Amino acid sequence: MKRVSSLFTHRDIAIGKFHRKPKKIRPSFSLLLLSLLCIILYSCEGETIDPDKAGRSLQLHAEIEGLKTRATHSSWENEDAIGVYMIKAGQPLNSSAISQNVKYVTAGSSTFKPADETEEIILPFDGSTVDFISYYPYRADINNFSFPIDLTDQSVQAGIDLMYSDNAKGFDSKNPNVRMQFTHQLSKIVLNIVHEQSIDLSELSVIISNAATRATFDLVSGNLSSALERGDIKVNIHSNGSVAEAILLPEPDLSGMNLWFVLDEEETEVYKFPLADVFEINAFESSTIYTYNVTLFTERIVAVTESNITAWIEGPSANVRTERTSETPPIIKxxxxxxxxxxxAQTNQGKTGVWVEGFIAGSTSGNSMNHFTPDVSEASNSNIVLADAPDETDTDKMIPVELGSGNIRAAVNLRENPDNLNKKVKIRGDLETYYRVPGLRDIKDYQWVGPEP
Structure with missing residues (x-):
């Protein structure tokens, strides 16, 4: 900006020459003033100076109320993301918010930075004060300041652990260090499960029936809506079956809600436990973790030997026993x-560890579904394509399946097993984009439907 400085010096000299005998300002001098204004408004590189950038960058730190950690893990994790709104101090969150749903991320500490530097929040340069509202986990699809809640998929607990912060108020460019305190808005249950005879629980599944599955959270008021839907939730289970956990909507009354324990997919042993049977715990409150220590007895009886509220609230304990049931447990889609x-499968992308059933219609030999072929002589051994009907030719009605490597690939692929064409199969994996369309990846298991090829 040296050029700006030298021009101002020249102006001072000119004033010195003529102050004794003022003269009418010439047009050329007016042009000089106009040039000076242009220089001030532009940087030396020729870029327009944004007045907002004269403010200071937001220095953001986020903590969780109570433990200062997320319930699902012990700390923030790398790439955890929050959505941040900046509003004029004392004003409600609305469409006039200065910054709206800006994504900030962390490397695992309490310090958050903008995911995109071009969207960095700058505090007002005029010194006016602002407030902040934020939520976790970040979503790009926030409409009308309403956060959609869907608890039907419990496979990634952190992805549904809704938290909210509205404590950061009255900040300005002289005070840019903002500390947000987040509170959990949902409830969580943890089941510690053992069998009296120490049998293998690796195939155990746990279902909560008649639970609230969908709702919305209002970012303006910080309030949850009432349940929009109720249904059955498959609880997230650790690989050995000894621990299960679920994040749930707060419930004022647990009547009608049941825990189902199914030891295997053939349902040879089924246990049913009414949650309302624990007198000391008759509701699920927000920000609270409820722990149940469950023992499955040889007599096919479930005993909840202890239940208490931990992490944020010290709670009661109870001993509960319930007999094995002959009732059919809920079936999860x-x-x-x-x-x-x-x-x-096309409309449920994002769900993990699920089963999909269809006919093997062919494979794709290129990098998109445009290269789909039912011709087994041109088949790839790295993927197959499933359809709901045999001999389907419309690729819009198909999903590609990544076979990976190993025994499943060897048994299912069409190049080595051409007789598999048009055979019906169930495959377990994760629903996610493959070949730029809805697909099935990370295959974990399969089963032929009908006679094996």
Missing amino acids: GSKKKPFTVAE
């Missing part, structure tokens, strides 16, 4: 017993 169809 996407389970082996009730797999997704191909059409359902």
Whole structure:
């Protein structure tokens, strides 16, 4: 900016020459003033100076109320993201907010930075004060300041652990260090499960029936809506079956809600436990973790030997026993017993560890579904394509399946097994984009439907 400085010096000299005998300002001098104004408004590189950038960058730190950690893990994790709104101090969150749903991320500490530097929040340069509202986990699809809640998929607990912060108020460019305190808005249960005879629980599934599955959270008021839907939730289970956990909507009354323990997919042993039977815990409150220590007895009785509220609230304990039931447990869509169809798999992308059933219609030999072929002589051994009907030719009604490597690939691929064409199969994996379209990846298991090829 040296050029600006030298021009101002020249102006001072000119004033010195003529102050004794003022003269009418000439047009050329007016042009000089105009040039000076242009220089001030532009940087030396020729870029327009944004007045907002004269303010200071937001220095953001986020903590969780109570433990200062997320319930699902012990700390923030790398790439955890929050959505941040900046509003004029004392004003409600609305469409006039200065900054709206800006994504900030962390490397694992309490310090958050903008995911995109071009969207960095700058505090007002005029010194006016602002407030902040934020939520976790970040979503790009926030409409009308309403956060959609869907608890039907519990496979990634952190992805549904809704938290909210509205404590950061009255900040300005002289005070840019903002500390947000987040509070959990949902409830969580943890089940510690053992069998009296120490039998293998690796195939155990746990279902909560008649639970609230969908709702919305208002970012303006910080309030949850009432349940929009109720249904069955498959609880997230650790690989050995000894620990299960679920994040749930707060419930004022647990009547009608049941825990189902199914030891295997053939349902040879089924246990049913009414949650309302624990007198000391008759509701699920927000920000609270409820722990149940469950023992499955040889007599096919479930005993909840202890239950208490931990992490944020010290709670009661109780001993509960319930007998084995002959009732049929709820069937979760996407389970082996009730797999997704191909059409359902297309609309349920993002769900993990689910079963999909369909006919092997062919494979794709290129890098997109445009290279789909039913010709087994041109088949790839790295993928197959499933459809809901045999001999389907419309690729819009198909999903590609990544076979990976190993025994499943060897048994299913069409290049080595041409007789598999048009055979019906169930495959378990993760529903996510493959070949730029809805697909099935990370295959974990399969089963032929009908006679094996």
